[in-house]
Amino acid sequence: MKSASRNLPSRDSYGRVSPLWLFLMRYGPPRWSEYVVKNWTGQRLVIAVPYLWLLIFFLVPFLIVLKISFAEFSPLGRPPYEPVFRWLEEGALQIKLLIGSYVYLFNEPLYVSAWFYSLKVAFFSTVFCLMLGYPMAYAIARSPPTQRNVLLLLIILPFWTSFLLRVYAWVGLLKTDGLINQVLFKWLGLVDEPLAMMNTSFAVYIGIVYSYLPFMILPLYSNLEKHDNTLLEAAQDLGAGPIKSFLRVTLPLSFPGVVAGSLLVFIPAVGEYVIPSLLGRTDQLMVAKLLSDEFFLNRDWPKASAVAIAMLLLLVVPIMVFQRFQNKELQAQKK
Amino acid sequence: MKTEGVFSKSMLWVGLGFLYIPILSMVFFSFNNSRLVTVWDSANSPTLKWYGKLFGDRQILSAAWLSIQVAACTATGAVVLGTLAGLVLSRFGPFRGRAFLQGLTTAPLVMPEVITGLSMLLLFVSLEQLFTHWFGWQFDRGFATITIAHITFTMAYVTVVVQSRLASFDDSLEEAALDLGARPAKVFFRITVPLILPAILSGWLLAFTLSWDDLVVTQFVSGPGSNTLPMVIFSRVRLGVSPVVNALATIMVLVVALGVVLSAFLMRRQEQRRKREEQMAAAG
Numbered sequence: 224m225k226s227a228s229r230n231l232p233s234r235d236s237y238g239r240v241s242p243l244w245l246f247l248m249r250y251g252p253p254r255w256s257e258y259v260v261k262n263w264t265g266q267r268l269v270i271a272v273p274y275l276w277l278l279i280f281f282l283v284p285f286l287i288v289l290k291i292s293f294a295e296f297s298p299l300g301r302p303p304y305e306p307v308f309r310w311l312e313e314g315a316l317q318i319k320l321l322i323g324s325y326v327y328l329f330n331e332p333l334y335v336s337a338w339f340y341s342l343k344v345a346f347f348s349t350v351f352c353l354m355l356g357y358p359m360a361y362a363i364a365r366s367p368p369t370q371r372n373v374l375l376l377l378i379i380l381p382f383w384t385s386f387l388l389r390v391y392a393w394v395g396l397l398k399t400d401g402l403i404n405q406v407l408f409k410w411l412g413l414v415d416e417p418l419a420m421m422n423t424s425f426a427v428y429i430g431i432v433y434s435y436l437p438f439m440i441l442p443l444y445s446n447l448e449k450h451d452n453t454l455l456e457a458a459q460d461l462g463a464g465p466i467k468s469f470l471r472v473t474l475p476l477s478f479p480g481v482v483a484g485s486l487l488v489f490i491p492a493v494g495e496y497v498i499p500s501l502l503g504r505t506d507q508l509m510v511a512k513l514l515s516d517e518f519f520l521n522r523d524w525p526k527a528s529a530v531a532i533a534m535l536l537l538l539v540v541p542i543m544v545f546q547r548f549q550n551k552e553l554q555a556q557k558k
Numbered sequence: 559m560k561t562e563g564v565f566s567k568s569m570l571w572v573g574l575g576f577l578y579i580p581i582l583s584m585v586f587f588s589f590n591n592s593r594l595v596t597v598w599d600s601a602n603s604p605t606l607k608w609y610g611k612l613f614g615d616r617q618i619l620s621a622a623w624l625s626i627q628v629a630a631c632t633a634t635g636a637v638v639l640g641t642l643a644g645l646v647l648s649r650f651g652p653f654r655g656r657a658f659l660q661g662l663t664t665a666p667l668v669m670p671e672v673i674t675g676l677s678m679l680l681l682f683v684s685l686e687q688l689f690t691h692w693f694g695w696q697f698d699r700g701f702a703t704i705t706i707a708h709i710t711f712t713m714a715y716v717t718v719v720v721q722s723r724l725a726s727f728d729d730s731l732e733e734a735a736l737d738l739g740a741r742p743a744k745v746f747f748r749i750t751v752p753l754i755l756p757a758i759l760s761g762w763l764l765a766f767t768l769s770w771d772d773l774v775v776t777q778f779v780s781g782p783g784s785n786t787l788p789m790v791i792f793s794r795v796r797l798g799v800s801p802v803v804n805a806l807a808t809i810m811v812l813v814v815a816l817g818v819v820l821s822a823f824l825m826r827r828q829e830q831r832r833k834r835e836e837q838m839a840a841a842g
Contacts, residue, residue: 265742274662283681284680287680288673381577394799494673535673545664546664
């Protein structure tokens, strides 16, 4: 006891505050402890570390992309573009912004068709994902709690295995002498000749739905799981059939989950690169492939940057909506 | 209610089949003797031939080693930064620029990978120019640039996981510790970290997996000679199916399945123990 009180101001081995420390807190400098908490300089440091990292490695790169998208392409330069900002000898800053890359984006038929194709693929993949994912999420949410975790685990498990390898698995299934054709053609004789499924839009849809299905199911599940069953019972007591009560109660309530899941599928699907390059058509590019070809094959950095900026502008509204929902979800958890 | 249940149940099983048949077929055909992956050579199969080839494949092995190193560094860095960001966003109350930070952390979650990759590469190129111009110092793109790029897009995932964990309980414990005179750093390491440890661990694993798996961003920011495993797989798969890739896939699927099942088992046991303790506490 003696040693504890000599050791000021501290706590004893049980974590209790010594009386003198309490005394100091009450009669010492005004609001001493609050001062430590509120104006702790370490707090600023803690904020600064992730902030700076994201500014330097996430925001600044976009500004650079924006800058280069307005630069002039010089095929032999290293790097292959003319500087946008240049100090002239008279002490003047010369800024040269070209909108040529952007004009090209909207005039070149190859580009325009790539945009429309990407949007079409992303839209229909999202719809297919929803059509398959909604009943699955619903079934999981309705199953007994002990089964739920196992089922959820089964949904998440493929997500932990390599995305690239899962897409590759479809090559083995879809190609002309692949598994599906063997079953349909050789064993069952349902088709007269092997179906050409590789390098088609169909294969891209399969690939995207397959890869992004967990992203659709999980937000839907976490929404459906929270539904109050008494509402459905009330609907049925009032004479609504199962379909009607689903359409009038469950579906409207699950709208936030539908939006979140759809955005999680749609946004990455627009910019999908791996799936179309392994499974997709060779005569029809998607935007991401266009960007990487422009960058790696043609070394046209300004055009690649312009494609990136245009894609970002296209996706900025869905991304903002997604963030809205994400924040709401976190707020709801807090309550 | 009844018909609806039947429909959604059957869709669930169809969907699970859809999710697992490709993976199982890939595993199955890794034991096939034939070079034509999908034509079963029943005379000489099953065989472990392709596994032998896989472990003799220098290119794949060195790429896998690089990928492991990158993924481990990425996961550790992402956990540090993501935990700080999650803590700041959920515990530091309103401060100037908070909404902006929230936007910066969630944007990488949905950003198309080609955009992230291109912008990171252009940043590194600009930095290279800057460094050579001012310091005469040249750096090569490779391990470091890949890791930085991976940390940037994976920390968003860690932030979300940590933030939602922190949101699930209030800060009364931390407040109590502060009131008792513990310094903020001590409160963080003694109270907050143990409480969010599950989130930190799953964030680490998530970041590791995402980094291990990433192809697009890596293709942009890697330099000559630094090929990660996905890059090697992609270049092989582009030429057509290859039984060695099937063997590799089988091993990866096995490791993941074991890991997930094991962690689920451990979590379940911990949950049970906690329940028992709660019951005992309630009884005592």
